[in-house]
Amino acid sequence: MTALSRETLVSALLLVLLVAIPVAATMVGEPFYVTLATRIAILALAAVGLNIALGLGGLVSFGHAAFFGLGGYVAGIFATHAFNGEPLPFGLAATTSMPVIWLSAMALCGLVALPIGAISLRTSGVYFIMITLAFAQMIYYFAVSWPSYGGEDGLSIYVRNSFPGLNTAQPLPYFLLCLGVLVAGLVLFQLIKGSRFGTALEASRQNPTRLAAVGIAPFGIRLVAFAVSAMVTGLAGALFADLNRFVSPSMLSWHMSGELIVLIILGGKGRLFGPLAGAMVYVLFEYALGGITERWQFFLGLILLGVVLFARGGLLGLLAGKARHG
Amino acid sequence: MAEPVLQLSDLRKSFGALKATDGVSLDLRGGEIHALIGPNGAGKSTLIHQICGSIRPDSGTIRFLGEDMAGLDMAARVRRGLGRSFQISSLAPEFSALRNVMLAVQARQGSSFRFLRPVASDGSLTGPAMTMLERVGLEARAKVPAAELSHGERRQLEIAIALALGPKAFLFDEPMAGLGPEGSKRLTGFLDGLRHEAPILLVEHDMDAVFALADRISVLVYGRIIATGTVAEIRSDPEVRRAYLGDAA
Numbered sequence: 285m286t287a288l289s290r291e292t293l294v295s296a297l298l299l300v301l302l303v304a305i306p307v308a309a310t311m312v313g314e315p316f317y318v319t320l321a322t323r324i325a326i327l328a329l330a331a332v333g334l335n336i337a338l339g340l341g342g343l344v345s346f347g348h349a350a351f352f353g354l355g356g357y358v359a360g361i362f363a364t365h366a367f368n369g370e371p372l373p374f375g376l377a378a379t380t381s382m383p384v385i386w387l388s389a390m391a392l393c394g395l396v397a398l399p400i401g402a403i404s405l406r407t408s409g410v411y412f413i414m415i416t417l418a419f420a421q422m423i424y425y426f427a428v429s430w431p432s433y434g435g436e437d438g439l440s441i442y443v444r445n446s447f448p449g450l451n452t453a454q455p456l457p458y459f460l461l462c463l464g465v466l467v468a469g470l471v472l473f474q475l476i477k478g479s480r481f482g483t484a485l486e487a488s489r490q491n492p493t494r495l496a497a498v499g500i501a502p503f504g505i506r507l508v509a510f511a512v513s514a515m516v517t518g519l520a521g522a523l524f525a526d527l528n529r530f531v532s533p534s535m536l537s538w539h540m541s542g543e544l545i546v547l548i549i550l551g552g553k554g555r556l557f558g559p560l561a562g563a564m565v566y567v568l569f570e571y572a573l574g575g576i577t578e579r580w581q582f583f584l585g586l587i588l589l590g591v592v593l594f595a596r597g598g599l600l601g602l603l604a605g606k607a608r609h610g
Numbered sequence: 611m612a613e614p615v616l617q618l619s620d621l622r623k624s625f626g627a628l629k630a631t632d633g634v635s636l637d638l639r640g641g642e643i644h645a646l647i648g649p650n651g652a653g654k655s656t657l658i659h660q661i662c663g664s665i666r667p668d669s670g671t672i673r674f675l676g677e678d679m680a681g682l683d684m685a686a687r688v689r690r691g692l693g694r695s696f697q698i699s700s701l702a703p704e705f706s707a708l709r710n711v712m713l714a715v716q717a718r719q720g721s722s723f724r725f726l727r728p729v730a731s732d733g734s735l736t737g738p739a740m741t742m743l744e745r746v747g748l749e750a751r752a753k754v755p756a757a758e759l760s761h762g763e764r765r766q767l768e769i770a771i772a773l774a775l776g777p778k779a780f781l782f783d784e785p786m787a788g789l790g791p792e793g794s795k796r797l798t799g800f801l802d803g804l805r806h807e808a809p810i811l812l813v814e815h816d817m818d819a820v821f822a823l824a825d826r827i828s829v830l831v832y833g834r835i836i837a838t839g840t841v842a843e844i845r846s847d848p849e850v851r852r853a854y855l856g857d858a859a
Contacts, residue, residue, distance in 0.1 A: 475726050480723075
């Protein structure tokens, strides 16, 4: 019981930190820190998405950059067409309205994830890792070689997309918007984890034979989890493109997939606030050490090594103790 | 006589030159305990795997409640009413005993694609699950993760999960394994009453339990059923004595 309440405490602390820093930064006129916090929130959301597949389902997808990037391209393509006053392919009207863009990004990612998942989930272990990577690389090279939307150079978003009743061009409102979406993602994760679906999904990770022996085929459960996971990561991608006002194939690359996995391992896999803890440490490291040396990832690697060797529960496990199941 | 619940007809399965299942025909009738015995390497596990759907037979048919099971995977067979336990306990180790049983209750209700309602406060899951734990005498350990249960408790939990499925037939693969005399005796008493809920195909090495429980016994040796009959018939069958029972009978 104490471990549970301690985890709640640590989680609350993380959220308070995430909110307090950009608000304080805005008050003292340092908008850069707001952008940093927004980056944390968005990367955390992307990792919350992956955490559904990886943390709950044990599906180590090394291809989630595909969904992150696709979400980003949806935002970029909508913005470009709206800016140029052209309709989208299939006669869809271009819009800069974020809710429409988010839904489109999630729908696209869900649709792409279904065939990728259906094929990949016929394998497991290292083959699953490799096949998800292969699919993501296919999409990456497609984006690189497709000139209509910038190809290798990427696509600029000249004006950040809009959200009703909010000035998204200002750093703080945009941060708060991203924070709101992150919180919604966290609520969704927690609901799924405690639900019948989550029970079946976690059972499929712990012992797929047991799941089949009560009459639930693991494949369908995993496929749906993979798609939902892709949708959340895709939503984060759309937010990320709007944050940078730029989307390029690098969002689709395997480095990005690896980064998302690192965030989860760093923070604590399968745990509600693991991705946020991981994203905070990652981004702060990138900022603090990145200013001193270009080789900051070497030091991140050392920390990751420490976590993997000595704190399997990640940073949350270290701070809040072992995870307990009901 | 009514049609048997489970019927294997001329089942064959080879691994290379080894005939693991060599023309096995066997049936399980309503209300009975049918024990399957045989020395190590006789092909009992291979046979169980074929009934459950994790190994596909080379030829022959398996009919369950009149339906041909060919092409159905394990989950589909379980949904049709085949409840099984494993030779080596197979549980979700991180889940509590209660949640392991709740998983079976939820599967029986046929509704695993529900994403929002928390299971912990869902009385339609916790209620029946707790009842099953009480039936096997595990209610005091409901909150303990399966990984922290003793060997005997895990065997009990396996049975509770199978019960929660409300199956039309039970398939118990060495449920007494590693239980010790006291535990075996208790489980024997429990299974004795269970046959009235659903017939049991019992694979077991514990001969005391088999002789106490079985309505019929089939003896499997080198992939073939060499004898099927009542306890008395099997005890006195000279071929069985030679092949298997030795001095134990």
